[in-house]
Every structure is written in structure tokens, then in C-alpha cells.
Amino acid sequence: MKPALMTQKISDAILTMRKSERKVAEFVLAHPADIIHMRIVDLAKRAEVSEPTVVRFCRAIGCEGFQDFKLNLAQQLAASPSFGQIAVTDEDTVADYSHKVFDSTVDTLLKVRDSLNPEIMDRAVNALCNANRVEFFGFGASGAVAADAQHKFFRLQLATAAYSDHHIQHMSAMSMKPGDVVVAISQSGRTEALINAIEVVRSVGGIVIAIAPSGSPVIQKASIPIEVNVEEDIEIYTPLSSRIAHLVVIDVLAIGVAKHKGPKLHDHLFRLKQGLRKLRVNNER
């Protein structure tokens, strides 16, 4: 049903292929974007094989035929822009690099989406729903993420706070009650101060939901580890997409909590919105 990862499939299947089919596979992997505007004869010629071989290749990777293959490939190309060049170069115009920044962000989000573990997310939502208190800890860029999260969960009628200060985190952590939740957010997963705070929270019986890269200390020490891996080419010209991935993960948690809380939340949010209008000019809408 879904386009899935065509190129992945090809790479996998390439080993079990016959020589001439492999030629096709290699050509496709080398010039994925060109294929879309090719006919079967063009591809056959450029891969130096015959037409039926191309058809057999399409079947070999699970497509109906050449048309179907082209369509699926087109979808994959559109879905993950990472096949275009994503790194920003010095010659790029504004339009170029603005496209690239958006595309790489989208690419990151799609990857994170597919790597999330639903079971872990479910546990996180449950923990958040049952907590009396929910706090968000993060430093640096993750501090802003924590602030955003606090703002979001605050609207869901939860007692929340966000701290970017080590000492305050520490003090707050010590006063946690069993069942209370801290969401620890980190891009590196190695920030020492954050790890300390996590240990304190757990020692007093609090639950720690971590949003950090796989295998990092923050993930290892957490009760509910949400692993988010973003290859940070920390090249200067590459934007940090991980913050954004973290924000969206938190959005998912927020939606989960909202679902659990059910309709009584509607009224609350409605009243909130009414109140906000007074702070705006032009009270229509």
C-alpha cells in the first residue's frame, strides 16, 4: 500500500539478482531521479540490457510492472527529499537554501516518524496522564523545547513547569512524588547536569521520560526511553533538525494526553481561547 523504501528494497534484493538485472538496479540507484521521465526502452538502453530484463527487474522488487515501479519510485523521491542534495553550498541562492532547509527538516521528521516505538509512546502517554505533576528539563536548545512543551501541556490542565537551570531542576527533582513525571530532553544525551537530575528524580520514585539519541546515558537512565536519532552533520551550514523532531514527539504525547482526557478538555480549551481574544486587536473570528 505505502510506497515504502524503494531504494532500500532494491539494495536488499540486488544480491539475489542475476547479472543483467543487477545492471538495472545499479543504474536506478545511481540515477533515481532520472528514471521518472524515462520510458522502458530508455532505461533498457542506458543500463545496457533488453526491455524484458527491465520488466523482470521491476517484478523482482515486488512491483506489478514498469509503470508501477516508476510510480512508486516517484513517490519515494517526493517523500524523502534526501535524494536531492541537501547540504547548503556557497553558490546557493536564497530560494535554493530555503528549500533545502525545509526539505532536510521534512526528511528528518519522516525518519523519526518511522523509527518511533508505539509501545513506548503509549507508556509515556499513560505515565503523563496519571501524574500529578509534569516537568520538562533541558539545556541549551533543548531548553527552548522544554519551554514550548510546558506551554503546550499547561493548556491540557496539567500542573507543569519547565526548567533550564541546573539548581532549580535539582531542587524540584527532590520534591517529586512517586508517579510524577519528568521529561528529560537532550540532543546529545550526554549532558552531565541533566543526567544528575534524572538520577535524583528516579531516586525519589519519579518517572523519567527521556527524549534523546539511542544508547546515550540519558536514554539508559530513563524509565521510559523515547529514542530519537538525527544524524547531526554538525556542519555549520546544516540546520539542527533535532529540536524540531523533539517538538513533534512532544506534540504526539500532548495529543495522546488530550485523547485520554477526553471531552471535558474541550470546554477548558474553549474558555482559554475566549480569554486570549481579549488580548488581541480586532476581536472578530
Place this chain on the structure above:
Amino acid sequence: MKPALMTQKISDAILTMRKSERKVAEFVLAHPADIIHMRIVDLAKRAEVSEPTVVRFCRAIGCEGFQDFKLNLAQQLAASPSFGQIAVTDEDTVADYSHKVFDSTVDTLLKVRDSLNPEIMDRAVNALCNANRVEFFGFGASGAVAADAQHKFFRLQLATAAYSDHHIQHMSAMSMKPGDVVVAISQSGRTEALINAIEVVRSVGGIVIAIAPSGSPVIQKASIPIEVNVEEDIEIYTPLSSRIAHLVVIDVLAIGVAKHKGPKLHDHLFRLKQGLRKLRVNNER
């Protein structure tokens, strides 16, 4: 070259179409996902027109023919998942709604990407590069965005600050010098306090870059208006994607500034990273 927004194009062109072509257009907009697996005859039959009409329709919206149209549509479908249902329902499992949240975010980003005006972005980048001081103003959720922006630009060796407090904004605004820049961020574009602050900044000769919805007062009062329109179905179960769009727009600006500043920035960022390592456990990498 690019897939662009097919459905958008169709909606636009539908007015200038003849009756029977319009039938096709309406069917396509109603069942976009089905088209991909249809042949020209199928579509003709279901739209109750003849085959050549379908071909004419394809030409009318700028495609080579039916094949080309199908391909472009497939790309758009893969790229913007919004054509699947995006609203979260009560029956959704964790996996379901987590997918939806990511997809709707991606969808928002792609729309914003295609609607950005490069010329305006260029002006914004130039203003930022020439400023002695750059400040970010925002309230509520946009406050977190401002904080994130501050963190980001701070790394680019600019004198920056982010304020979410009306009084402090006001005071800071009054001390602006000509050429200094304030980036005003707002989801509604109507927050009264923010509009006041903008007026003050402009009265002392400061430049205001606004990130807000088209036509809103914030945009109208700005020197450099970056229009970002996100349909906020402010349904409870729909996440607010506009924050994220704003963040990415700011990423673009940051990349632009980094490009202008050129290589001397490399050293600075490198030293910053070195320094951060000391705050982490496991100093490898």
C-alpha cells in the same frame, strides 16, 4: 521540474475550465489517491466524460499528458500526506495518531516552503547581517520560538536577546538604534502588546521583521513582512504546527546569515563545540 502543488493548481484553474473538464477536476480533487492506479479510461468513465477530455484536462493544468499528470499527482500525494485523513479520531491507536501528527507537520512545512517569498527572505537576511543588535519578540507559544531563535543566532556571533515580557520589550524597543532589527513572531498576528512594541521600534528607526499570517496587523506594520499562513483548525486534536513552521523559517534566516558571515564563523563555532564537550560525560566523538 518540481512537483509543486498539483491540487492547488487544479483549484486555481478550475474556474477557467469548461464544464466537462471541470467534472474531471472535481473528481480528481475528491478522490486524489485513487487516480494513481487508474487508467485514462477508468477516470473518464468515473468522471462521466470522454477520454480526450481527460487529456485536455491534463494539458489545462500544465502537464504533458495523462502519464505526466499521474506522476506529478503521485509525487504530491507522497510529499504531502494531508490527503489522507489527518484529523485524529477517538479510535486511533498510538501508532495512528503519531503518524498523523508527523504527517500534518510535514504537510504544513511543505506548504510554507512553497509560499515563501525569496526576495523578502533576502531582505531579511541582509537586515540581520547589518544589524548591531537583533532581538526576538513573541508571546505564548511564540515566546518559546523566540527563545529558540535567540539561542540559534547567539551562536552566530550576533548580539541577541529574546523577550516575552511586554514591559521589557517596550524598554528594549525604545533603546534601538537605526538599523537594529527586531524579529516579531506571532501565530495570530493580532496580539496587541506585540503591535505596540513594533510601533515603538519603528518610531526609533529600528527594522522589524515579522513572522505572522498574511494581512494581519503585525505583518502590515512590519518593515520586512514574512508571511506564514497555516490553517489552524484549532480543533483540540490538531497540533499547532505554526510554531514549527516559524522555527524553520528562522532556521533559513540563520543559514542565510551564516553564509554571509562566511568562513570566519567556522572557527567560532568550532571553539563553541569544544567548550560544550566539557559539560558532557564521555568526551569521545
Place this chain on the structure above:
DNA sequence: AGATTTTTGTAGTTTTCCTACATACAGCGA
């Protein structure tokens, strides 16, 4: 080296898409 199996290409068939043309419809002036 010969026989068998596997792999690849040739030639032909079918399907799909597109174009030329004819008919039907709508708008306008008398």
C-alpha cells in the same frame, strides 16, 4: 565434452494513450 538448467534477448501481441475529425451545443446578430 555433452546435457540440462538458467539467463538473456528477439519478435510479436496487447494495451494504453493520444490525435484528427465530425457532431453537437451555445452565443450573437439580424
Place this chain on the structure above:
DNA sequence: TCGCTGTATGTAGGAAAACTACAAAAATCT
């Protein structure tokens, strides 16, 4: 209202693309 002109739509036929059956070539095994 009628006829004329121009546009809009469908019919039928032709071109091209994709797919299939079969035969030749290569590789493998005995």
C-alpha cells in the same frame, strides 16, 4: 425566432509504449 459562427465534446482510428511467448545463448553440472 432563426440562422450563423465559434466553441465544446465525443467517436474512431492510429501511434507508441508496455508486456508476453518463445527461442537463442550462457552457465552449470554430470
